Amino acid sequence: MDIADLLAIPIRGLIVAVFLRAILRWFPIDRSGFIFQALASVTDPVLVPLRRVLPRIGTIDIAPTVALILLYGLLKVITAAS
DSSP states (O other): OOHHHHHHHHHHHHHHHHHHHHHHTTSOOOTTSHHHHHHHHHHHHHHHHHHHHSOOBTTBOOHHHHHHHHHHHHHHHHHHHO
């Protein structure tokens, strides 16, 4: 296992967390619950800066989509370097 593999593990975890948070927003769940708060604490460092820069399209938040694209791109760069 090289350094690229070690860097890829948390990026993959962040991809899953962003995806789950985006999916959970579609359902009427308690936003103060443990699962949602845990996902928010992991994904907010990525999503909050993107939300400051990206405009909302009506009521649609495109920050998770852009975050996933950027994270996949970063993952591709890291894995291609190994």
